[in-house]
Amino acid sequence: MKIGIIGLGKMGQNHLNELSKNSHFKLNALFDLCKNPNLNIFDDIFYDDLDKFLNQNNDIIIIATPTNSHLAIAKKVFKQCKCVLIEKPLALNLKEIDEISNLAKEYSVKVGVGFCERFNPAVLALKKELENEEIISINIQRFSPYPQRISDVGILQDLAVHDLDLLCFLSKQEITKTNLLKKYTQDQTRESESIILCELEKCIASIHQSWNSTQKLRKIHLITKNHFYEANSNDFSLLKDGNFIELTQQSPLFGEHEALLKLIDNQPNHLASTSDAYKVQEILERFA
Secondary structure, three states, X not given: OEEEEEOXXXXXXXXXXXXXXXXXXXXXXXXXXXXXXXXXXXXXXXXOOHHHHHOOXXXXXXXXXXXXXXXXXXXXXXXXXXXXXXXXXXOOOHHHHHHHHHHHHHOOOEEEEEOHHHHOHHHHHHHHHHHHOOEEEEEEEEEOOOOOOOOOOOHHHHHHHHHHHHHHHHHOOOEEEEEEEEEOOOOOOOOOEEEEEEEEOOOEEEEEEEOOOOOOEEEEEEEEOOOEEEEEOOOOEEEEOOEEOOOOOOOHHHHHHHHHHHHHOOOOOOOEXXXXXXXXXXXXXXXX
């Protein structure tokens, strides 16, 4: 399957590294406004002209540019490619998400949204464990030092979007009520700490994101009527009542890319949709 990537920043390069090891894909074209000398081995497929990139007959395109450019790029891409993955956050606001969704329908484009945490082996194994469980509560923690790569959004748009999506993905329930606490420590325009309390249809949850930690931590604690689960998204591990469950060790992006193959073939998959992204953005805009 011929695949192209738009945007070769940190996330774009993560996709590039994974795809270069996946025999199901052929790296067909790469686009960025600036050439990266560390990627010279891809010179023969690199373009700094978007129109030339789009003329390379890509079967699938990944958009991994800053959020504020997604809509404008999608307007061009949807005319040329019928299967597209757009990194999260999908867009800056609900209006832009609506516009992307309508464009996808107009041009018959299959769109996935890059909530790659869905494909973390620990998350997928936990989801399977929960098929016949009654969930009581979910707690998600996502801590890290302040990321220098982020300049356009705060921690809610960068990290909380993952966790709000995971609450719905794991529970198969809608979020019905929320309450937000947030703190600004790095600057006064982008929050760097957030705690969101959530009520879902049949359970309760809390999610805590921090850019103020000296250590990186990504954990899910989940209590059901019968069991206690602890998922570690950093080392891809899952404990059930204190006992390790054996997991398949593959990167979340590998799983996400494999799901793209299912999407293009109209097969069931775990990719987030534009409507999933809309639900998350709707919650964030309530806090604005």
